[in-house]
Amino acid sequence: MSVKIPFDTLKETTKEAFLHLGLPEEKAELCAQIHCESSADGVESHGMNRIPRFAEYVQKGWIDVHADPELIGRRGAAENYDGHLGIGITNAVFCADRAAELAKEHGIGIVALRNSTHWMRGGTYAWRIAYKDLIGISWIATESCMPMWGSDESSVGNNPFCIAIPREKGPIVVDMAMSQYAYGKLGVYRLAGRQLPYPGGFDKEGNLTTDPGAIEDSRRILPTGYWKGSSLAIALDMAAAMIANGRSGADLDEEGRGSCTGCSQIFIAIDPYMFGDRDALQAMVDHRVEAADSAHPIDPKHPVRCPGESTVARRKKSMAEGVNVDEQVWAQVQALAAGDLNVTDIASK
Amino acid sequence: MSVKIPFDTLKETTKEAFLHLGLPEEKAELCAQIHCESSADGVESHGMNRIPRFAEYVQKGWIDVHADPELIGRRGAAENYDGHLGIGITNAVFCADRAAELAKEHGIGIVALRNSTHWMRGGTYAWRIAYKDLIGISWIATESCMPMWGSDESSVGNNPFCIAIPREKGPIVVDMAMSQYAYGKLGVYRLAGRQLPYPGGFDKEGNLTTDPGAIEDSRRILPTGYWKGSSLAIALDMAAAMIANGRSGADLDEEGRGSCTGCSQIFIAIDPYMFGDRDALQAMVDHRVEAADSAHPIDPKHPVRCPGESTVARRKKSMAEGVNVDEQVWAQVQALAAGDLNVTDIASK
Numbered sequence: 001m002s003v004k005i006p007f008d009t010l011k012e013t014t015k016e017a018f019l020h021l022g023l024p025e026e027k028a029e030l031c032a033q034i035h036c037e038s039s040a041d042g043v044e045s046h047g048m049n050r051i052p053r054f055a056e057y058v059q060k061g062w063i064d065v066h067a068d069p070e071l072i073g074r075r076g077a078a079e080n081y082d083g084h085l086g087i088g089i090t091n092a093v094f095c096a097d098r099a100a101e102l103a104k105e106h107g108i109g110i111v112a113l114r115n116s117t118h119w120m121r122g123g124t125y126a127w128r129i130a131y132k133d134l135i136g137i138s139w140i141a142t143e144s145c146m147p148m149w150g151s152d153e154s155s156v157g158n159n160p161f162c163i164a165i166p167r168e169k170g171p172i173v174v175d176m177a178m179s180q181y182a183y184g185k186l187g188v189y190r191l192a193g194r195q196l197p198y199p200g201g202f203d204k205e206g207n208l209t210t211d212p213g214a215i216e217d218s219r220r221i222l223p224t225g226y227w228k229g230s231s232l233a234i235a236l237d238m239a240a241a242m243i244a245n246g247r248s249g250a251d252l253d254e255e256g257r258g259s260c261t262g263c264s265q266i267f268i269a270i271d272p273y274m275f276g277d278r279d280a281l282q283a284m285v286d287h288r289v290e291a292a293d294s295a296h297p298i299d300p301k302h303p304v305r306c307p308g309e310s311t312v313a314r315r316k317k318s319m320a321e322g323v324n325v326d327e328q329v330w331a332q333v334q335a336l337a338a339g340d341l342n343v344t345d346i347a348s349k
Numbered sequence: 350m351s352v353k354i355p356f357d358t359l360k361e362t363t364k365e366a367f368l369h370l371g372l373p374e375e376k377a378e379l380c381a382q383i384h385c386e387s388s389a390d391g392v393e394s395h396g397m398n399r400i401p402r403f404a405e406y407v408q409k410g411w412i413d414v415h416a417d418p419e420l421i422g423r424r425g426a427a428e429n430y431d432g433h434l435g436i437g438i439t440n441a442v443f444c445a446d447r448a449a450e451l452a453k454e455h456g457i458g459i460v461a462l463r464n465s466t467h468w469m470r471g472g473t474y475a476w477r478i479a480y481k482d483l484i485g486i487s488w489i490a491t492e493s494c495m496p497m498w499g500s501d502e503s504s505v506g507n508n509p510f511c512i513a514i515p516r517e518k519g520p521i522v523v524d525m526a527m528s529q530y531a532y533g534k535l536g537v538y539r540l541a542g543r544q545l546p547y548p549g550g551f552d553k554e555g556n557l558t559t560d561p562g563a564i565e566d567s568r569r570i571l572p573t574g575y576w577k578g579s580s581l582a583i584a585l586d587m588a589a590a591m592i593a594n595g596r597s598g599a600d601l602d603e604e605g606r607g608s609c610t611g612c613s614q615i616f617i618a619i620d621p622y623m624f625g626d627r628d629a630l631q632a633m634v635d636h637r638v639e640a641a642d643s644a645h646p647i648d649p650k651h652p653v654r655c656p657g658e659s660t661v662a663r664r665k666k667s668m669a670e671g672v673n674v675d676e677q678v679w680a681q682v683q684a685l686a687a688g689d690l691n692v693t694d695i696a697s698k
Binding site: 274 | 421422424425426427429454455456457458459461484496497498499500501502504505510512513514521522523525529547555557573574575577578580581583584585586587588590591592593594597598599600602617619620621622623624625630633634636637638640641644645646647648651652653654655656
């Protein structure tokens with residue numbers, strides 16, 4: 001069951017929870033904003049639902065709430081930071097903002113972050129860069145959670161790749177994990193007693209299946225587009241680890257700390273108006289969106305939408321009507337805010 | 350039926366064909382090299398098989414074999430070129446090489462090309478950048494050939510995205526179109542009387558199918574990973590068109606010239622050793638590849654391979670044993686080389 005909470009209330013309570021966890025004021029404010037925005041956008045799995053697990057990690061000392069990114073290398077339009085196992089969100093926001101500043105100066109900017117922690121919703125940073133009127137691209141090398149194509153053993157991360165296009169009417173944003181479905185999504189379907197709309201993995205006998213429980217049992221989640229998602233995931237892994245001079249997914253697997261602890265992330269920003277007139281390019285993009293959206297729909301009740309459009313609509317609705325939050329999660333966040341730090345991660349159970 | 354032709358013979362004959370088509374010496378040499386390499390790597394569809402269509406386009410005046418890319422903008426680590434409808438390969442090679450030079454100088458370089466023509470095998474340029482010991486990324490905005498997710502009408506390009514990691518033992522390279530299968534591949538399966546290994550599109554009744562002919566009839570080819578490939582394709586389209594100040598896929602659709610005529614392309618190169626020791630990073634990447642490749646295989650006869658590894662092996666074999674070329678295509682290229690310019694595009698029929 002979920003409840004609808006006004007955004008400001010949600011954010012205030014969440015910030016209070018983070019303050020009780022020991023986050024400095026400014027970090028508590030930023031993390032509260034972003035967790036609440038993710039839920040407002042409909043990405044509850046990496047918004048409010050993640051707070052109990054974050055609280056656990058902070059208390060276990062797996063995340064250092066006082067660490068800040070440290071500049072360890074700079075060359076032209078590129079910078080390298082060590083995240084010192086600080087908060088994934090604040091580290092990543094800092095690096096996304098630096099990439100944007102570099103792009104304003106050089107046309108393109110790249111920031112490579114090593115030794116960070118879970119950045120929660122991957123798309124946050126590409127969205128953020130797009131709201132600065134730049135194209136944003138980001139990706140991560142995570143620990144393994146998906147078999148490489150041809151294997152039945154978890155051997156590569158689902159390494160989300162994000163790209164965002166700035167647009168006055170609302171950015172166009174892809175936030176794409178390299179598995180067809182997240183494990184969180186499988187759980188949602190299983191609990192609802194539903195089959196997946198398309199095959200999401202293999203069962204223990206090696207058959208493609210839409211049965212979420214069978215995939216949870218086999219741990220053989222399907223890469224996006226079969227061999228394609230597997231290939232892109234492993235290449236993104238290597239690229240992130242090389243550029244950041246950080247850990248690959250294999251390194252994370254060997255360390256075994258889990259949940260992106262120590263991971264490498266890439267943030268790229270590109271000025272889309274370097275070579276063209278801003279108004280003309282915005283008109284071109286609007287025209288492109290309109291052409292795509294006017295493609296003949298299979299079901300007239302579900303017109304085609306470019307990625308990100310429905311997110312913008314969803315956020316507007318959440319801001320007007322309140323943000324959907326799981327009842328238990330909300331109770332936990334309220335407990336944290338009241339100073340009771342005894343929470344356990346419900347969402348991943 | 351295909352024949353095996355020694356690489357040098359193939360290249361010499363292909364170059365002669367290009368000279369007869371009016372290509373200047375240097376361009377004929379480069380294009381012959383790349384078409385033959387693509388076939389040697391097993392990508393015949395965009396290697397030798399494309400030569401008859403290329404010949405048709407040159408003769409129709411759709412490709413200007415004398416045009417060169419013109420610098421129309423420069424800012425920091427970024428450059429913008431107009432391809433003037435020159436040869437797709439030579440335009441793209443020039444821009445990939447410029448991106449590499451910019452990366453050597455700035456750490457990262459981006460070149461945005463507008464108004465170009467079909468670049469043949471998309472991966473060519475990422476491979477090329479990787480062989481310069483840089484990470485290469487490239488993509489394109491093509492005309493529509495695939496329905497947007499939720500539509501039954503062709504409304505977005507399959508816009509290949511390519512990423513290549515430099516590695517002494519052979520680059521790791523993803524060359525990934527945003528459709529699960531190319532139409533060329535459907536034709537290969539249909540002619541062989543085979544079903545696709547996984548659903549490749551919808552039939553006219555809207556059912557997912559592995560029947561290649563049914564998909565050719567409906568023109569409802571499946572995006573890679575369902576909604577995901579559709580989303581990434583449209584975002585890449587907008588990004589390329591904006592940065593290059595060029596045409597989007599919608600613009601190409603409206604002009605109706607087809608086969609990427611007038612398209613926008615992006616080339617990014619990144620120095621992976623900016624912040625780390627080269628030997629250590631190469632060892633890290635080797636370790637990552639070994640960890641992935643040693644994942645437990647479903648079929649012990651088919652061990653896991655990272656993308657690009659089998660291509661390197663395939664090229665070695667082709668160089669030693671000759672390159673596989675379709676008999677009819679080879680006859681046509683020989684005819685072109687002998688000065689008979691009356692060829693028709695077999696491969697796409």
